[in-house]
Amino acid sequence: MARFRILVVEDSPTMRQLITFTLKRLKDVEIVEASDGVDGLKKISAGKFDIIFTDINMPIMDGLKLVSLVKNDPANKDIPIVVITTEGGQEDRDRALALGANSYITKPIQAINLLATATQLLKI
Amino acid sequence: MSGPGKDETESGPIHSGEEKGPSLKSGDEVLQIIRKGAEFTQELLKENERLRYRLAQAEEENFSLKKAPVKGVSGDELSKLQNRLESLEIEKKQILERFKQVEDENKDFANRYLEIENENNNLANLYIASYQLHSTLDFKEVLRIILEIIINLIGAEQFAVMMLDEKTHQLNAVASEGIEKEDIPPITLGTGVIGNVAKTGESYFKEDLSHKGTIDPTDPLVCIPMTIKERVIGVIVIYNLLQQKDKFTNLDYELFTLLAGHTATAVFSSKLYSESERKLSTIQGFIDLLTK
Numbered sequence: 001m002a003r004f005r006i007l008v009v010e011d012s013p014t015m016r017q018l019i020t021f022t023l024k025r026l027k028d029v030e031i032v033e034a035s036d037g038v039d040g041l042k043k044i045s046a047g048k049f050d051i052i053f054t055d056i057n058m059p060i061m062d063g064l065k066l067v068s069l070v071k072n073d074p075a076n077k078d079i080p081i082v083v084i085t086t087e088g089g090q091e092d093r094d095r096a097l098a099l100g101a102n103s104y105i106t107k108p109i110q111a112i113n114l115l116a117t118a119t120q121l122l123k124i
Numbered sequence: 125m126s127g128p129g130k131d132e133t134e135s136g137p138i139h140s141g142e143e144k145g146p147s148l149k150s151g152d153e154v155l156q157i158i159r160k161g162a163e164f165t166q167e168l169l170k171e172n173e174r175l176r177y178r179l180a181q182a183e184e185e186n187f188s189l190k191k192a193p194v195k196g197v198s199g200d201e202l203s204k205l206q207n208r209l210e211s212l213e214i215e216k217k218q219i220l221e222r223f224k225q226v227e228d229e230n231k232d233f234a235n236r237y238l239e240i241e242n243e244n245n246n247l248a249n250l251y252i253a254s255y256q257l258h259s260t261l262d263f264k265e266v267l268r269i270i271l272e273i274i275i276n277l278i279g280a281e282q283f284a285v286m287m288l289d290e291k292t293h294q295l296n297a298v299a300s301e302g303i304e305k306e307d308i309p310p311i312t313l314g315t316g317v318i319g320n321v322a323k324t325g326e327s328y329f330k331e332d333l334s335h336k337g338t339i340d341p342t343d344p345l346v347c348i349p350m351t352i353k354e355r356v357i358g359v360i361v362i363y364n365l366l367q368q369k370d371k372f373t374n375l376d377y378e379l380f381t382l383l384a385g386h387t388a389t390a391v392f393s394s395k396l397y398s399e400s401e402r403k404l405s406t407i408q409g410f411i412d413l414l415t416k
Binding site: 106 | 241245248249251252253255256259272273275276279281366369
């Protein structure tokens with residue numbers, strides 16, 4: 001059994017593959033993928049996660065809503081959430097952080113940033 | 125010594141007649157103490173004198189010892205020791221130089237590691253882009269993947285994919301992001317920046333990549349031809365990059381090169397597949413008609 005479980009919530013298969021591919025370089029991790037916020041919530045309710053990476057702009061349920069729901073759920077509120085989005089503005093960043101997101105990465109993502117954020121939040 | 129006598133006479137008026145005996149006894153004691161104190165001071169002065177003499181002696185010995193040759197060590201041995209000392213000094217210098225070399229090597233290795241890490245990440249991006257482009261034979265899906273790659277891996281905000289119509293020799297927008305397809309006019313082959321890229325097959329990069337408020341559909345920041353061998357089948361036109369993106373990296377140029385070749389084959393093969401599917405269903409219809 002892996003030491004850390006990571007959930008990647010992203011509607012774009014390209015981005016999902018890229019994030020997963022990059023995060024797999026961390027030792028002892030299991031990565032679970034979800035294609036939107038609702039799918040992400042299902043995965044969260046089905047198992048325990050150590051960190052969540054989520055896109056903001058997604059169909060069905062966006063990343064901000066997912067952040068809000070997870071952070072308001074006493075059972076999952078302590079799971080660190082990293083928001084990944086194309087929006088580079090300070091307002092969007094503040095919005096995500098105000099909802100409880102722990103960190104913020106803008107696209108196009110740099111593998112080094114992604115890995116550094118994951119290792120910092122997972123305290124590896 | 126006059127002190128104690130004086131003390132004895134002066135102490136008289138203080139005490140009454142009955143207390144005269146004990147008062148005298150007390151004066152003797154004081155005298156005794158003072159005498160002892162005087163003796164002790166004398167002793168201290170003597171000791172001080174003795175120590176001064178000893179210090180002078182020690183300093184003299186020390187001086188003579190410095191001047192004298194080392195006892196028990198012959199001249200040869202001393203020379204050998206000096207030689208050994210020199211060789212050790214040389215060895216120390218060599219070790220320090222080697223240490224510096226190793227440090228420099230370490231820095232080189234660290235830099236090389238970063239370069240390889242960067243290259244590794246770039247290859248991962250290219251691999252994923254290529255993998256995704258060839259993961260489907262559905263034309264619309266291929267277009268969607270091209271858009272995803274341009275948004276997520278390159279970081280473009282407003283862009284379009286234009287296909288060349290070989291009959292009319294015009295480029296028409298078939299997919300776009302951040303701009304409506306209808307807002308991009310058809311462009312004749314060889315006309316303007318976009319038309320020239322489609323004609324020559326050479327990529328176009330504008331020097332000033334700063335974010336523009338309003339865009340001119342005929343004046344892109346980047347235009348990449350989609351080519352199969354020498355044949356251009358369309359172009360990717362980028363009008364604006366994401367706000368946080370102000371320059372292209374080496375990876376971006378490699379992605380552009382990959383897009384130029386792989387998008388073309390992915391688009392072309394998906395189109396061929398769609399056409400063959402359509403033809404197959406038409407032929408199947410005929411066969412069904414004939415056999416019924």
